[in-house]
Amino acid sequence: TRSTRPQRMLKAVQKNATKGNPQSVISAIDYFCKNSEWAMNVGDEKGSILDSVVTEVNPSTVLELGTYCGYSTVRIARLLSPGTKLITLEFNPAYAAVARQIIAYAGLQDKVTLVEGSSGEWIPQIKERFGITTFDFIFLDHWKDQYLPDIKLFEECGLLRKGSVLLADNVICPGAPDYLEYVRNSPRYESRYYPAHLEYTKLEDGLEKSVFLG
Ligand SMILES: CCNc1ncnc2c1ncn2[C@@H]1O[C@H](/C=C/CNC(=O)c2cc(-c3ccc(F)cc3)cc(O)c2O)[C@@H](O)[C@H]1O
Numbered sequence: 750t751r752s753t754r755p756q757r758m759l760k761a762v763q764k765n766a767t768k769g770n771p772q773s774v775i776s777a778i779d780y781f782c783k784n785s786e787w788a789m790n791v792g793d794e795k796g797s798i799l800d801s802v803v804t805e806v807n808p809s810t811v812l813e814l815g816t817y818c819g820y821s822t823v824r825i826a827r828l829l830s831p832g833t834k835l836i837t838l839e840f841n842p843a844y845a846a847v848a849r850q851i852i853a854y855a856g857l858q859d860k861v862t863l864v865e866g867s868s869g870e871w872i873p874q875i876k877e878r879f880g881i882t883t884f885d886f887i888f889l890d891h892w893k894d895q896y897l898p899d900i901k902l903f904e905e906c907g908l909l910r911k912g913s914v915l916l917a918d919n920v921i922c923p924g925a926p927d928y929l930e931y932v933r934n935s936p937r938y939e940s941r942y943y944p945a946h947l948e949y950t951k952l953e954d955g956l957e958k959s960v961f962l963g
């Protein structure tokens with residue numbers, strides 16, 4: 750049967766990247782998406798903004814919602830200080846399987862815990878299952894209509910502390926209007942929009958960074 754786009758992306762990484770070199774994996778995926786097949790990775794332009802926020806926060810505890818093929822997982826994990834691990838949630842087993850291989854090809858498997866399951870099911874279990882009290886940094890890039898329910902779940906589960914940083918992809922395209930309205934109007938968040946473009950296109954998109962104020 751015909752391969753899937755994530756499988757073709759993995760092949761491109763194995764063909765064009767250098768094992769153990771995260772930057773070459775990132776570049777190979779961006780090249781594949783610009784020259785062969787568009788895919789919904791955060792991409793190089795928004796990815797650079799993601800890099801700068803991760804570097805600024807220098808988090809000890811990190812959560813990503815929506816691994817997909819692991820592109821942003823690799824971008825984040827390559828910047829974490831030694832001994833720091835990130836948890837990434839992905840509920841599609843086929844995507845998770847590709848992501849594990851891409852993360853391993855980058856040599857970052859020891860810095861990543863990929864959990865196969867849905868955010869709604871897993872967020873309430875994180876404290877007990879992973880011994881985490883609060884997250885320093887959260888990257889939201891899963892289904893856009895799930896951003897708002899999940900940020901409320903973070904609050905309910907006590908997973909945010911004063912200064913926790915949430916960074917959301919696609920707040921313009923495809924858009925997460927209810928999430929934007931919430932973080933921009935809630936007195937409990939200080940929000941800022943980073944304008945950019947939809948990955949590999951000239952369409953407008955951007956990232957919203959929201960700091961929890963406690
Ligand atoms: C049920 C909610 N909980 C979830 N828990 C765990 N994993 C989840 C969850 N939702 C979705 N996922 C996974 O996250 C990923 C979903 C991402 C959704 N992203 C988008 O739709 C998206 C879409 C576009 C886009 C933009 C313009 C277009 F014309 C077409 C597509 C661009 C992006 O950057 C995107 O992130 C998948 O791997 C999915 O299996």
Ligand SMILES: [Mg+2]
Pocket residue numbers: 789790791890918919
């Ligand atoms: Mg996205």
